[in-house]
Amino acid sequence: MQSKKINVHIIGGGNLGVALAVGLSKFCNDAAITVTRRNVEQIRFLEKLGMRVSADNNFEIGQADIIILTVKPYQVDNVLKDILPHLNHAIIASAVSGLNIEALEEKTKLLHAVVRIMPNIAAQFGQSATCISFSENNKEAGQRIVSLFDTLGTAVVIEEKLMNGATxxxxxxxxxxxxxxxxxxxxxxxxxxxxxxxxxxxxxxxxxxxxxxxxxxxxxxxxxxxxxxxxxxxxxxxxxxxxxxxxxxxxxxxxxxxxxxxxx
Ligand SMILES: NC(=O)c1ccc[n+]([C@@H]2O[C@H](COP(=O)([O-])OP(=O)(O)OC[C@H]3O[C@@H](n4cnc5c(N)ncnc54)[C@H](OP(=O)(O)O)[C@@H]3O)[C@@H](O)[C@H]2O)c1
Incomplete structure (x- = not known):
């Protein structure tokens, strides 16, 4: 019997978002990947690799298990305003530099498990050195994100105070x-x-x-x-x-x- 795929939605299909998407499509067989950005034509090529792309961040977002945020810091508020009302059970993993867990929890009103990640673009080749932080109450969600990023190179859990250094x-x-x-x-x-x-x-x-x-x-x-x-x-x-x-x-x-x- 085929196991159910993990629905990963990458919001912000730019340099990092595309690197993660390509890496996951190559190295994580369990993931069904959706990537969004406003200028969606720029990422149409991902469809040939079996991914779904959209200009609409809410495209099938209710089924997302994991949301990976790869937008610039000043774009986060708009994105969250857009998607939060439509999420069901998703874990939000944010790669946004400088956005700390406390701020993320405040923005998501503690309705979702949030995890902070710092990967690099070598994820595309399964060679990222990803650093991951999460709070004690999100341990289970954090471990799921560690498992996902383990497929893209190494994934280490660090104290959040070291996140800037990891960046x-x-x-x-x-x-x-x-x-x-x-x-x-x-x-x-x-x-x-x-x-x-x-x-x-x-x-x-x-x-x-x-x-x-x-x-x-x-x-x-x-x-x-x-x-x-x-x-x-x-x-x-x-x-x-x-x-x-x-x-x-x-x-x-x-x-x-x-x-x-x-x-x-
Ligand atoms: N690049 C790296 O090596 C790296 C490594 C670790 C962490 N990071 C962090 O990751 C984030 C992204 O960095 P990046 O270098 O990948 O930047 P980037 O290339 O500018 O990618 C950001 C993407 O977000 C999309 N975007 C903007 N507003 C959006 C919205 N409302 N909805 C959906 N998509 C939207 C943009 O495309 P459209 O304009 O077409 O929407 C763009 O493709 C930053 O916070 C950065 O600090 C980057």
């Missing part, structure tokens, strides 16, 4: 890592590779390094020791990067992003 390290972190890849690619071109080959080597090298830290659970420096021969070319390059402020500029950049999100 910077996990969501913005994608951009920081991509900037590293771009810089390595540019250097690769300077030392003789064509752009395509340089990008392929730089990307796979980062993926391999990440795989090592994830699987061996070792400190990066321990793994670096395996690559650095005394007086060799790796250590001179690494030390020069540090002389030029490599770690320091990364830490300062992350802290600058964090200071900004904290003040929003």
């Amino acid at each position: 910077i390290l996990g969501a913005c972190g994608t951009a920081y890592a991509l900037r590293y890849i771009r810089a390595a690619m540019q250097a690769g071109i300077e030392i003789g590779f064509d752009a395509k080959t340089a990008l392929a080597i730089a990307s796979q090298t980062v993926k391999g390094a990440a795989q090592m830290t994830l699987e061996e659970k070792a400190h990066p420096e321990q793994l670096i020791d395996r690559v650095t021969t005394p007086q060799g070319c790796t250590i001179v390059g690494l030390n020069e990067m540090e002389h030029q402020g490599f770690s320091s500029s990364l830490i300062k950049g992350i802290k600058t992003s964090f200071d900004m999100i904290r003040d929003l």
Whole structure:
């Protein structure tokens, strides 16, 4: 007998919403996915992947088991005003940066279980580092959301006070890592590779390094020791990067992003 699908409605089919939708369609067989945005033509391609799309947030919303909010913070009130009267039993999982659980509970008048999530766009490839927070009274709903996001990479439950930090390290972190890849690619071109080959080597090298830290659970420096021969070319390059402020500029950049999100 076929088990009943979980109806997931993603409201806000933009960068994150589409990444989550595509990821869920690939990695979560149990999910029946609906995605909405006002300019619905932009997401018609999702229909070819078996999803439903609509410009109407209330399209079959009464059957939703999970609502994932992926709109900008200033769009939340309009969306909730639109959908709340038509929801039945749905859990609301919000990826909206800066919108805390207390505010969400106030906006939803405690009529629905709310969960705060911070995924990243690598969810599309089943590689998101998703951080999740929920209050004690929404534990069961929270665990359902953890199970859903486990299919899209890793899902860890964190204290809500760390959500801004999770936004910077996990969501913005994608951009920081991509900037590293771009810089390595540019250097690769300077030392003789064509752009395509340089990008392929730089990307796979980062993926391999990440795989090592994830699987061996070792400190990066321990793994670096395996690559650095005394007086060799790796250590001179690494030390020069540090002389030029490599770690320091990364830490300062992350802290600058964090200071900004904290003040929003
Ligand atoms: N991008 C990321 O990597 C990332 C990661 C973690 C968290 N987030 C958070 O996720 C949220 C979305 O970010 P994003 O980068 O995906 O933004 P985005 O690309 O601008 O997507 C927002 C989408 O919401 C739609 N929208 C606006 N008003 C709507 C309404 N009333 N009903 C339905 N859809 C509506 C917009 O499409 P229309 O104008 O066509 O309606 C747009 O496609 C933000 O709160 C952000 O902080 C983003």
